[in-house]
Amino acid sequence: MARRTPSAPELHRRAVATYVAAGGEESVQRVITAVQSLTKKLDQWYVRQLADLDVTAGEWAVVTSLAKAGEPLTPSQLADLTNVAPSSMTHRLDKLAGRGLIERTPDDTNRTRIFVNLTEEGWRLFSLAIRGSDVVESDVLQDLSDQERGELARLLEVVIDRLDDIDA
Amino acid sequence: MARRTPSAPELHRRAVATYVAAGGEESVQRVITAVQSLTKKLDQWYVRQLADLDVTAGEWAVVTSLAKAGEPLTPSQLADLTNVAPSSMTHRLDKLAGRGLIERTPDDTNRTRIFVNLTEEGWRLFSLAIRGSDVVESDVLQDLSDQERGELARLLEVVIDRLDDIDA
DNA sequence: TACGAACTATTCGATGTCGAAATATTAGCA
DNA sequence: TGCTAATATTTCGACATCGAATAGTTCGTA
CATH class of the missing domain: 1.10.10.10 (Winged helix-like DNA-binding domain superfamily/Winged helix DNA-binding domain)
Structure with a gap:
């Protein structure tokens, strides 16, 4: 048997450490890495669920x-x-x-x-x-209070507001 | 010519409204949609940058x-x-x-x-x-203070901590 | 009006991805 | 030991995606 697959939080910690070691900024990598691993999981669920609908x-x-x-x-x-x-x-x-x-x-x-x-x-x-x-999405956010969800959304929306200016 | 492509923030607002109208919860959709559009932009940039490295x-x-x-x-x-x-x-x-x-x-x-x-x-x-x-990633987060980045990372990490429990 | 540049959707050949089957090895157990 | 089930990688044919080339249309401008 292969070693057990590490948990998502563990993978996250390792990923941040690796990126920081390679020259990334920690405050940046913590956010970006988290966003990516969240999306990855969501995508897996979507694919499964959509397969039921063919x-x-x-x-x-x-x-x-x-x-x-x-x-x-x-x-x-x-x-x-x-x-x-x-x-x-x-x-x-x-x-x-x-x-x-x-x-x-x-x-x-x-x-x-x-x-x-x-x-x-x-x-x-x-x-x-x-x-x-x-x-599924509600389950993912179940550990956040309403206020925390609002704060999370607000911070992400600040980021989104800048998106178009960057690749121009 | 086609109508101009709407800005990222505008697309985000419309997306949330559409999902809520279709039966999604607003506090959930604001977060999930934002995460997705951020990832989408990041992916575009990665693909471009990686193409330079073949x-x-x-x-x-x-x-x-x-x-x-x-x-x-x-x-x-x-x-x-x-x-x-x-x-x-x-x-x-x-x-x-x-x-x-x-x-x-x-x-x-x-x-x-x-x-x-x-x-x-x-x-x-x-x-x-x-x-x-x-x-690029630093540019994306440039409108957030150090404290806000920490808060954003913290909230995302709370979400990640739950990820493994869900699809079991 | 006439011409060329820009745009739109499609076709085409090459490559990437998928799921199922094939091959080989290991693990569990009577 | 001997047999079955499970695991790991690869091969194979079908399908999806890509970039380049094609065909048709519109726009700007001389």
């Missing part, structure tokens, strides 16, 4: 992007939002359209463009999955 | 896992740590070994197992990339 993470990303936008999006915009090449999006949309979750409608004012929409069935899938994932 | 995100995940472990790992362990199928790891390791970044050594006490190690060259790549990414 949806891949990539397909789910398209569905949520459309739901959040609240308006039709083009394949290029969807590719940007989901961090994927435009050519990959073509195939993904083919598959999703085949399952009746989205529909493509040409833009009459610009014939190079195509609008992608969630269908009724797509919206149904969205609400279903959201209600499921909110359960 | 390394993919998947290959980088292997290098960091080995660096953080501080000891040899098996292909299966690496597959677990990087959220990838064991069969995919075989090919990744082939490529990394071909570039001299890792080496495989058989385990004499258990001949079904193989140990994977970072080479000198692998460690060199690791330190190089870390110093580069710490710059």
